[in-house]
Amino acid sequence: MWGVTNTRPLRQVIGEGVRRAREAVGARQDDVSQVARVHGLAWSRAKVGALENGEKAISAEELMLLPLILSKVCQRPVRMADLIPPDVLIRLSSTASARGSAALKILAGAGLHDVREGDLELSPVSRPLPESWPPRMDVEVLEEADPSPDSHEKAGPERRELVAGKGEDQASDVIRQLAASKGRSYGLVRLLVPSETERKAAKRLDETPETVLRLSRGLWGLSLAEERDRLVDERADAGDDPGRLRALRGRITRQLVDRLAEEIQRGAKR
Numbered sequence: 001m002w003g004v005t006n007t008r009p010l011r012q013v014i015g016e017g018v019r020r021a022r023e024a025v026g027a028r029q030d031d032v033s034q035v036a037r038v039h040g041l042a043w044s045r046a047k048v049g050a051l052e053n054g055e056k057a058i059s060a061e062e063l064m065l066l067p068l069i070l071s072k073v074c075q076r077p078v079r080m081a082d083l084i085p086p087d088v089l090i091r092l093s094s095t096a097s098a099r100g101s102a103a104l105k106i107l108a109g110a111g112l113h114d115v116r117e118g119d120l121e122l123s124p125v126s127r128p129l130p131e132s133w134p135p136r137m138d139v140e141v142l143e144e145a146d147p148s149p150d151s152h153e154k155a156g157p158e159r160r161e162l163v164a165g166k167g168e169d170q171a172s173d174v175i176r177q178l179a180a181s182k183g184r185s186y187g188l189v190r191l192l193v194p195s196e197t198e199r200k201a202a203k204r205l206d207e208t209p210e211t212v213l214r215l216s217r218g219l220w221g222l223s224l225a226e227e228r229d230r231l232v233d234e235r236a237d238a239g240d241d242p243g244r245l246r247a248l249r250g251r252i253t254r255q256l257v258d259r260l261a262e263e264i265q266r267g268a269k270r
Contacts, residue, residue, distance in 0.1 A: 007091035012054030013100070014063070017083025018070065019052040025074045035072045039065050046241065055242070057233055080107060097121045197225035201257045205264060215260050224260070228253050 022032060029048040036043035041062060043051075050056040058066075070078035084090075086101035098106070102119035106112075112120070194202070194209030198216070201224055202209040216224040231252050232245070 007089040007097045009054060010090050010092060010103070011051075011056065011058050013085075013088055013090055014058055014066070014083055015052045015054040015056070017085075018048075018066065021070050021074055021078050021082060022052075025076075027073050031073050032069065035069045036065070038072075039069055041065065041069075050242070057229070080104060095122065195223060195225045197228065197253065198223065201253075201260065204257060205261055207264065212260060215263055216256075219259065219263060224253075224256060228256055231256075 018032070022029070029045045029052070032048045033043045033045050036048070047056060051058070066083065067078050067080055070083075081104055084100045084104055086099070086104070088100040090098050090100060090103050092098055092103075098115075098121070099119040102115045105115055194213045198209045198212040202212045205212065213223055216222065216227060220227040222230065228249060232249055235248060
């Protein structure tokens with residue numbers, strides 16, 4: 001198992017690849033932004049800098065256009081394989097990680113059966129849990145390992161709260177408890193862990209981080225941090241200045257925390 005500390009977000013890996021390709025030919029960030037605008041992307045030099053630093057989210061459309069943009073800037077073919085080293089460990093989400101070679105195969109349209117065993121991790125449940133792991137946790141079932149062919153129950157996520165301790169064995173116990181409660185076997189399970197954003201909000205709201213996470217997912221279907229990032233990405237006035245982006249993230253976080261406070265008060269009156 002690779003562990004979270006050994007993996008990096010895809011945006012960071014891509015950003016490093018863009019910088020590597022650009023600097024190899026002595027091109028400037030302005031050169032990249034100019035060609036990007038020709039291809040219909042509203043990129044400034046600052047946005048290219050944020051991309052190279054792994055600070056900018058990359059849409060699917062931008063990811064597809066990157067090889068075209070860089071090929072023009074570098075005056076030579078630039079492929080996705082030039083941006084993603086085959087041995088880099090990429091964190092795709094809280095429940096999925098892939099080696100660079102596996103990510104390239106998936107982007108090229110390969111099926112999971114074409115990915116070499118050990119190059120793709122789909123569940124973190126066998127990793128040791130952090131020492132600060134809470135005594136109760138939310139577990140979301142994303143995929144059943146052995147769904148019954150004659151089952152008419154609607155498939156989809158299911159969340160249950162289960163008691164768990166610390167360490168790898170206890171994490172496995174959570175999955176066994178969950179499977180036993182439904183008489184099924186599960187192939188992909190996500191343990192919902194409060195992030196630093198939920199922990200800070202919890203202090204302000206005088207609630208537990210787990211309560212904040214549960215309320216956030218109940219309201220928006222996302223964690224507090226995920227909903228904040230989604231709203232920031234939707235704002236056309238976010239601009240490219242890092243200071244403005246931080247201010248916007250802080251303002252939206254406060255608005256969301258206020259919404260959570262209203263929900264808590266509403267629940268207290270019931």
